[in-house]
Amino acid sequence: xxxxxxxxxxxxxxxxxxxxxxxxxxxxxxxxxxxxxxxxxxxxxxxxxxxxxxxxxxxxxxxxxxxxxxxxxxxxxxxxxxxxxxxxxxxxxxxxxxxxxxxxxxxxxxxxxxxx
Amino acid sequence: xxxxxxxxxxxxxxxxxxxxxxxxxxxxxxxxxxxxxxxxxxxxxxxxxxxxxxxxxxxxxxxxxxxxxxxxxxxxxxxxxxxxxxxxxxxxxxxxxxxxxxxxxxxxxxxxxx
Numbered sequence: 001x002x003x004x005x006x007x008x009x010x011x012x013x014x015x016x017x018x019x020x021x022x023x024x025x026x027x028x029x030x031x032x033x034x035x036x037x038x039x040x041x042x043x044x045x046x047x048x049x050x051x052x053x054x055x056x057x058x059x060x061x062x063x064x065x066x067x068x069x070x071x072x073x074x075x076x077x078x079x080x081x082x083x084x085x086x087x088x089x090x091x092x093x094x095x096x097x098x099x100x101x102x103x104x105x106x107x108x109x110x111x112x113x114x115x116x
Numbered sequence: 117x118x119x120x121x122x123x124x125x126x127x128x129x130x131x132x133x134x135x136x137x138x139x140x141x142x143x144x145x146x147x148x149x150x151x152x153x154x155x156x157x158x159x160x161x162x163x164x165x166x167x168x169x170x171x172x173x174x175x176x177x178x179x180x181x182x183x184x185x186x187x188x189x190x191x192x193x194x195x196x197x198x199x200x201x202x203x204x205x206x207x208x209x210x211x212x213x214x215x216x217x218x219x220x221x222x223x224x225x226x227x228x229x230x
Contacts, residue, residue: 004158030216031216031218040223040224040226042120042122042206042208042221042223043206043221045219045220048218050216088158088159090219103161103164104149104161106159109157109158
């Protein structure tokens, strides 16, 4: 079945540092989603990507849809303590998200800790 | 305020007991989903529904049941057949009618065994 490999598993950084994480798939996706989850809360959508090569920003966050359509990257610039949480990538569990199943597959997450 | 409401926030189950987790959305979304999250792991799909009165099994449906009698509601029952129910349960919804719309999540219900 489809799998999403997310790395790194965890990151411990100093406030002000930049962060990079990535997600790779065993198959081609037509959509990539990045979520952030804080302790005891549900995931919140950060960025949605729909086109190979697409680069999208949301404040200090920037995500890219890899040109091979099998990977995606999330960067956080000038990290702050409230960036702490688990970041998940997600992609469709069927060849055409928005089609019959609407299923998502999630990566295992990247835990980010920011030292003030 | 539009959103997805899950209740209760915390739930305790005795051995052999069925419990039902509530999920309500006022976003007018067609599709709704239930996920299970275990510590240090990603989300795994339990059940999903694309339309009222219809639902499909996800990857880990055994020991769970759902209903979709109303568009805004998708309750999940954790039955006594689910031998390891302790987890964080997340409900999500999505609008199918506008291209590749992403799923949006509620704040979860944490279920524990007494």
